[in-house]
Amino acid sequence: MNFRQAAGKQLLWKDTGVGGGFSNFLFVEQNYGSNSVLRRIFSQARKQDYQSVLVEEISEAGCALLAEENQALAIRRPDYRKSVAHRISFFLSPSGTPPKPSDFLGYAVLKLDHFLNLPSPRVHVFESVMRPCRGEAHNTFTRCARDYRVTTGLGQLSVSGVLYAKQNTLTYVCAHVGLRTVLASVLPEADITYGRINALAGIDHKSSLVGEGAGGLKPDQIDKVFSGLNLNVEKLVHEPSKHLTLPTEYQRQLYGFIESGCPALIGFEADPKPGQSSEPARHAIPVFGHTFDEDAWLPDAHRLYFGGSLSYYPSENWLGNFVIHDDNFGPYFYLPRHFLKKDNFRLMYGLKGCASTFNAVDAEAIAFAFCDAIRRRYPRLHRDWYDRFAIYTQRGWLVLRTLMIGKADYLRHIREVESREHDRLEPEFQQHFEQFLPAHFWMVEASAPELFACTRRKFGELLLAIDKPAQPLEFALLLAARLPGFLLLNPGGGNINIRITKLIGHTPLFAPPSAPRGEEPNPEPSKVESERQPSLNL
Numbered sequence: 001m002n003f004r005q006a007a008g009k010q011l012l013w014k015d016t017g018v019g020g021g022f023s024n025f026l027f028v029e030q031n032y033g034s035n036s037v038l039r040r041i042f043s044q045a046r047k048q049d050y051q052s053v054l055v056e057e058i059s060e061a062g063c064a065l066l067a068e069e070n071q072a073l074a075i076r077r078p079d080y081r082k083s084v085a086h087r088i089s090f091f092l093s094p095s096g097t098p099p100k101p102s103d104f105l106g107y108a109v110l111k112l113d114h115f116l117n118l119p120s121p122r123v124h125v126f127e128s129v130m131r132p133c134r135g136e137a138h139n140t141f142t143r144c145a146r147d148y149r150v151t152t153g154l155g156q157l158s159v160s161g162v163l164y165a166k167q168n169t170l171t172y173v174c175a176h177v178g179l180r181t182v183l184a185s186v187l188p189e190a191d192i193t194y195g196r197i198n199a200l201a202g203i204d205h206k207s208s209l210v211g212e213g214a215g216g217l218k219p220d221q222i223d224k225v226f227s228g229l230n231l232n233v234e235k236l237v238h239e240p241s242k243h244l245t246l247p248t249e250y251q252r253q254l255y256g257f258i259e260s261g262c263p264a265l266i267g268f269e270a271d272p273k274p275g276q277s278s279e280p281a282r283h284a285i286p287v288f289g290h291t292f293d294e295d296a297w298l299p300d301a302h303r304l305y306f307g308g309s310l311s312y313y314p315s316e317n318w319l320g321n322f323v324i325h326d327d328n329f330g331p332y333f334y335l336p337r338h339f340l341k342k343d344n345f346r347l348m349y350g351l352k353g354c355a356s357t358f359n360a361v362d363a364e365a366i367a368f369a370f371c372d373a374i375r376r377r378y379p380r381l382h383r384d385w386y387d388r389f390a391i392y393t394q395r396g397w398l399v400l401r402t403l404m405i406g407k408a409d410y411l412r413h414i415r416e417v418e419s420r421e422h423d424r425l426e427p428e429f430q431q432h433f434e435q436f437l438p439a440h441f442w443m444v445e446a447s448a449p450e451l452f453a454c455t456r457r458k459f460g461e462l463l464l465a466i467d468k469p470a471q472p473l474e475f476a477l478l479l480a481a482r483l484p485g486f487l488l489l490n491p492g493g494g495n496i497n498i499r500i501t502k503l504i505g506h507t508p509l510f511a512p513p514s515a516p517r518g519e520e521p522n523p524e525p526s527k528v529e530s531e532r533q534p535s536l537n538l
Contacts, residue, residue, distance in 0.1 A: 002191065003109045003127065006054025006063035006151045013154075017051045027053075030112055030185050031122045035145040037166055038088075040330030041108045041125065045090040047133045048105055052095040056153055058085040058109070068195055069111075069126075072171045075205040075362045079116035085126070086110045089152050091297055104157040106130035107150055113168065124168055125330075129161040134330055142323055144185035144263045144288040145514065152233065162288050163191065164331035172197070173210050174284045175217035175267075177327045179225060181286035182263045186231065186351055198230035216282070219347060222265075234359060238345050250348050251337065254287060255316040256360025257350035260404040261512050263288040266324075267347035282353035289323030291334065294453045296320070312368050315401035315445075318453060353404055354440035358470035360402040367462045368400060368445035369472045370392075372480060374488065383504050389459040392448050399452040401445040403510065404466065407437045412513070414482070419505025426501060429487060433480065436491040441466055441479055445509055457506045459483055 016022040025034075032038050045053075060067040066085055073080045090105040108128035110497040112121040129148045134140040143162050163184040165177040172194040183192045201221035203210055210216060219237075226233045236253060238244045250266075257264045264287045272280045299317040305312050321334035358366075375390040393396050411434055418424045442465075447458035460483040468477050475496065481488040485504040489497040 001064045001239040003063060003065060003085070003087055004148060006058045006066070006087075007151070008058050008062075008153060010056050010153045011086070012053070012055040014053055015051060015095050016045075016344055017094065018049075022354045031111075033111070033120065035123050035125070037125045037327075038108060038110060039331045041128055041130060043106055044130050044133055048131065050090045050105055051189060052091045054089040054091065054095075054152060054154060056087045056089075058087055059272055065193060068193065069171070072195065072198075072205055073113060073168075076170045076209070076211070077115060077356075080117075081114040081116055083114065084112040084121070086112075087150075089150065089151070089154075089157075090130070091154075092455070099154055099157065101157060104150070104159055106159045106161060107152075112330055113230040115139065122168070125164070125166045126151065127535070128164045128331060128404050129159050130164075130331060131161055134225060134332075134443070139292040139294065139320075140289065140323065141292065142289040143258050143261045146185065146190045148190065162286075162325065162331070162500070164325045164327075166327045168211075172253050173216040174327055175222060175265075176210075178265050178284040178286045178325075179217075179222065181325055182349070182351065183225075183229070183231075185263045185288060187229070189441045197225055200225045201241070216284075218228055220268065226349065232355045234350045234352060236348040236350070238342060238347070244342050244345070249342065250345055252314065252316050252361050253346060253350060253359055254322070254400055255290065255319055256404075258287065258290055258322070258444045259315075259401065260353065260360070262351040262353060262404075264348055264350040266340070266345070268344045269346050269446050271344070283326075283328075284347075285324050285335075285435070287322050287324050287335070288344070290507075291320040291323070293318055293320040307346040311396050312364075312400050313449060314364065315399055315447075315452065354466060355407060356404065356442075357468060358466075360404070362470045363464055364400050364444055364465060366403070366470060366472055366477060367442075368398065368444075370462055370478050370481065371398060371446055373473055374483070378486070380484055383485040385459060385505055388448070389446065389483055392459075393446075394442075397448065399447040399449055401447070401458075401509065403445075404440060405441050405443045407434075407439050407441075409510075409513065410437065410441075410443060410463075413510050417503075417507040419507060421505055422437065423503045423505060429499065429501060432489055432491075436489075437463070437479060438465070438467075443510065446483070447506075447509070451506055452509070456509045457504055458509050460486075461510075483507070 009527055028034055028038050087107055087109050089107045091099045092103040093099045106129050109126040111126040112123050114121045132142050145162055147158055147160050149158050163181050165180050167173045167177050176194055176197055179197055180192055184190050201224055236250050254264050265284055267284045270281045294386055296318045299313050303360055319337050321336050324333050324335050325331045326333055335501050369394045371391040375393040380387050414425050414430055441463050443461050445458045445461045451457045461480045464477050465479055478490050485501055487499040487501050
C-alpha cells in the first residue's frame with residue numbers, strides 16, 4: 001500500500017562521502033528543481049556523515065497509495081497528466097557494500113506532479129522519516145519517534161524518527177500534513193492516508209474542496225478527524241471571541257503533552273504583509289519534542305528579578321525550544337520557547353493517552369498543595385533526603401515535572417530506579433502499586449533545581465487520579481506519594497496508609513521506554529546485486 005513497502009526500480013546508488021566530489025546542492029538542483037525541503041533533508045544526512053544515496057522509482061502498479069493520490073489529483077484538477085515518484089534512501093555505508101541495520105539513516109519520497117497547463121512539474125516531498133541528528137546526549141528529547149520499516153532494493157531496513165510530510169496545496173494542505181505527523185505518532189499503524197483524513201473531515205474534492213482558492217481545514221473538520229479516530233484530545237483556542245489570559249499560557253500545556261509522550265498540533269496566524277487587504281494567512285505545525293537547557297538562567301532570574309514570590313519551579317522553565325516539523329521548511333526544526341506569542345497563537349490540539357478532568361498545569365498545582373500538606377504533617381523524618389524535600393517545599397524551591405503515565409510504565413519505573421547507595425523499592429510495595437493503581441494517572445515528580453538540571457534526579461513523585469474534579473487537598477485525588485524513606489498509599493475506601501521504605505535517597509527522573517513503537521523492524525539486508533547504475537530520468 002505505502003511508499004515504504006513498495007518495490008522500487010533502482011535508478012542510482014552513488015557515493016556521497018566528503019572528498020568524493022558529490023554535492024548535495026548540485027544533485028538537488030539537477031534532479032529536483034532545487035527543492036528547498038529536500039536540501040534540508042540532504043543536509044541532515046550530511047550532518048550524520050552519510051556515505052551513499054540510493055534513488056528508486058516507485059510505480060502506480062506497485063504502490064496502491066500512489067495510485068490513490070494520483071486519482072485524487074485528477075479529480076481536483078482536470079489538467080493533471082501524471083506523477084513520477086522517487087524514494088531516496090540515505091546510508092552510512094558506501095555504494096556497493098550491503099548496508100548493516102545501523103547504516104540506514106532514513107528516506108524521503110519525492111513526488112513530481114505533471115500538469116498540462118504548467119511548464120514544469122510541481123515537486124514536493126510527499127513524506128520522509130529521518131533519524132534525528134540530535135538526541136538526549138545533545139539535550140534534545142524527541143518524544144514521539146516511531147520505528148518505520150522500509151523495503152529497499154538493498155534489503156528491508158528500519159529507521160526510528162518522526163514522520164514528516166509536505167502539502168501539495170491541492171488535495172491536502174498544512175493542516176493535513178500536520179495532522180498526519182501527529183496521528184502517525186499515536187496510531188497503531190504509525191501512519192494515516194490523506195484519503196482517510198479527508199473522508200473523516202468530509203472532503204471529496206468535488207463538492208467540497210481544500211487548497212488553491214478553497215482555503216484550509218476548518219477547526220470543525222479537524223475535530224471530526226480526531227473524534228472519528230476516537231482519540232483523546234484537549235483543545236485550546238485563542239480567538240477574538242475567546243481570549244487566553246497570559247502571554248504564553250498555551251506553552252505550559254503544550255509542554256505537558258510532550259512530556260507525557262504525546263504530540264500536539266499548533267495553529268497560528270502570520271503577521272499581515274504591508275498593504276495586505278485579505279485576512280492574514282494561518283499555518284499549522286506539529287510539535288513533538290523539546291530541548292533542555294541545564295544551565296538556564298531563567299528559573300532563578302524569573303523568580304528573583306521578575307516573578308515575585310512563587311511556590312515552586314515548573315520544570316518547563318528549563319525548556320529551551322520545542323522540536324517541530326514545518327512543511328514549508330522541512331523536518332526537525334527548533335521553535336524557541338517564547339517566540340510564538342499569544343497574539344499569533346490561535347489553536348492547539350494536544351493528544352492524551354487517556355481522557356482527564358483537568359490538565360497538567362492543574363495537576364502540578366494540586367501536587368504542590370499535597371507536597372506542602374505532607375511536609376506540614378511530617379516536617380522531619382531525620383533522614384537527609386526527606387528532610388531536604390521538606391525544607392525545599394517550605395521555601396518554595398521544589399521543581400515539579402508533570403506527566404500523564406500508564407500503569408505499566410510506572411511499574412517498570414519503580415522496579416528499575418535505585419538510589420546512589422543502590423537501594424531499591426521493596427517488592428511488597430511494588431506489589432501494592434500493581435494491585436491498586438488505575439490504568440492511567442498523573443505523575444508529578446518532585447525535585448530540587450540542582451538535582452533536576454544537573455543529574456536528572458528527584459526526591460520522588462506524587463500520583464494523582466485523572467478522573468475526579470480538580471480540588472486542592474481532596475484526598476480522593478491523591479493515589480500515592482513516594483518520597484525518600486516514605487510512602488503514602490491511598491487504595492481507596494478512606495484508608496490512607498503510611499509506610500517506611502529503605503529507599504531513602506534520590507532517584508532518576510522517569511524516562512520513556514527506549515524502544516519506539518511502530519512497525520516491527522526486520523533489518524536483515526538482502527544480498528546486493530551488482531549492476532550498472534542508470535542515471536535519473538525525470
